[in-house]
Amino acid sequence: MAADFAELGLSEPLLKAVAAKGYRTPSPIQRQCIPAVLEGHDVMAAAQTGTGKTAGFTLPLLERLRHGPHARGGVVRALVLTPTRELAAQVAENVVAYGRYLDLRSDVVFGGVSINPQIDRLRRGTDVLVATPGRLMDLQQQRALRLDQVEILVLDEADRMLDMGFIRDIRRILALLPERRQNLLFSATFSGEIRRLAHGLLHQPVQLQASPENGTAPLVEQVLHPCDMARKGDLLCHLIRSNDWRQVLVFSRTKHGANRMAERLEKEGLSAAAIHGNKSQGARTRALAGFKSGEVRVLVATDIAARGIDIHQLPQVVNLDLPNIAEDYVHRIGRTGRAGQNGHAISLVAAEEQELLRAIEKLTGTTLPRTVVPGFEPTVLTAPPLDLSGGRGRRGGPTRGGERSGEERRRRSPDAGARTGERRPAREGDRRERSRPRSR
Incomplete structure (x- = not known):
């Protein structure tokens, strides 16, 4: 060797x-x-x-x-x-x-x-x-x-x-x-x-x-914090402050959720920026550059926009929302624990996300360790799954998530794949950014 x-x-x-x-x-x-x-x-x-x-x-x-x-x-x-x-x-x-x-x-x-x-x-x-x-x-x-x-x-x-x-x-x-x-x-x-x-x-x-198929990065320590949906923003701010995290990548299920969380963090005095498909390329580039330089402490991203974030020693990744597609969890936490460095992946999970959690644990073959954060004990222990309809999943069935990893659903035309079974994206340029969400 x-x-x-x-x-x-x-x-x-x-x-x-x-x-x-x-x-x-x-x-x-x-x-x-x-x-x-x-x-x-x-x-x-x-x-x-x-x-x-x-x-x-x-x-x-x-x-x-x-x-x-x-x-x-x-x-x-x-x-x-x-x-x-x-x-x-x-x-x-x-x-x-x-x-x-x-x-x-x-x-x-x-x-x-x-x-x-x-x-x-x-x-x-x-x-x-x-x-x-x-x-x-x-x-x-x-x-x-x-x-x-x-x-x-x-x-x-x-x-x-x-x-x-x-x-x-x-x-x-x-x-x-x-x-x-x-x-x-x-x-x-x-x-x-x-x-x-x-x-x-x-x-x-x-x-x-290089690693077990569908497995998670071996150097990433994973933990799950049960939390009520309504208190996720509070818990995220608490974790950043109490642990003095200086650089953290936060995943949001939707573009609007990413915007709201970044605005909330800024109001809390934590420098933050959102990055997703509705942002101009210039805004996305500036946000990523600020995050890499340390000027931006928290980057809130959808799955698609986060692809290509390659920071040698990114210490923390937080799943504010669990992803719609289980494989995306593997991609998300792979942003940390890179090139031989240790990393931490924290998931804030509400009762409404139990179905998504089960899919992730089945895919990865692991049970995420649960740790309740004092002061943020969940009060909602069982709840119907989130109503996240509005697109079609990777395998052709309804998704269990809202924007399909951020903005993917928006990119498909209403008749995409109707005759061939394939899915057709819009172009990578500005036309894709302006395309409408498919209706059901």
């Missing part, structure tokens, strides 16, 4: 970049993935966020590209698809950091910002392009790039892309790629839908697993 990066087959420029990032010992997924990619294999990897998977595919991808001709005339040599803007930006930052000593050009494109500068940049060609599917299709339709010479395709967080309804865009993109290419697929969970996609995409893949 490789004890350091030098034993994995990477060249000196990449080893120098890794050292500049302060990394010495590869993570388990990196030890498995880097040699497999360097050998040219397709890869199917079960890797949660925080396991080092981005470096696991970025480093060998750059190593392979450095030996070929540079991209010219709109050509894309390696394509990395991600489900959200924040994750695309985060992956692109890693590509730049690891490729700093290589003569390779990289770029990132996503919606919510002007498309014209992206068109101008891409027409020169790019060795590594990180993109969200909707904006990539917009650019391709405007002939701003060529995908017929892609050598390596990476689908990052493929489970989330399918959950968000990107399957049609992904299939359109695949049809534009050359048949001979290397394919890398990363997913925190492997549903039947993901396995079907992998079967049609990957050729004799090397299968890697």
Whole structure:
């Protein structure tokens, strides 16, 4: 087993970049993935966020590209698809950091910002392009790039892309790629839908697993605080103050709930910001930058907007509301306990959320430890499940949650998948932000 990066087959420029990032010992997924990619294999990897998977595919991808001709005339040599803007930006930052000593050009494109500068940049060609599917299709339709010479395709967080309804865009993109290419697929969970996609995409893949499928990050200490629904905001403020938390990511089920909680925290004298799909891209970027710098103490986010939040030592994650989909719990708490650091995941759970809690504990195979906070003992011990109708779930049935991980439900047109059984997202750009919620 490789004890350091030098034993994995990477060249000196990449080893120098890794050292500049302060990394010495590869993570388990990196030890498995880097040699497999360097050998040219397709890869199917079960890797949660925080396991080092981005470096696991970025480093060998750059190593392979450095030996070929540079991209010219709109050509894309390696394509990395991600489900959200924040994750695309985060992956692109890693590509730049690891490729700093290589003569390779990289770029990132996503919606919510002007498309014209992206068109101008891409027409020169790019060795590594990180993109969200909707904006990539917009650019391709405007002939701003060529995908017929892609050598390596990476689908990052493929489970989330399918959950968000990107399957049609992904299939359109695949049809534009050359048949001979290397394919890398990363997913925190492997549903039947993901396995079907992998079967049609990957050729004799090397299968890697950095953690138990559907399991939670091993370095994350999890705890559940029973609490009445009406007192969740009070309890959150108490926990932040009594524990002197300086940096905490809070998950809200809805955009409106995130706004209300951020406003409440500000009134309590705790610097806070909300981040969700109704915020402009500029506002989302500023909120995330403030959170990373410490200017913002509490970031309240919906599931989608939180993708791509990569903070090396984020100590606390709080579930103000349990997620609608059990797998999202795994994604949420994976924001902490990253890269070998310990983390804490705290869930404030009301009687109305018992059905959601049972689904999470069944998926993860664990029973969350309960701790009642003195002064916040629940008075409502049994209650009907929350009425969270209004969308359709990942498996095609009604959800047990309101906004489907924040803003996902809003993105689907009323007839999405009516004939094919697939779900169709709106485009990644401004049109998606303005689309209406589907009616029932």
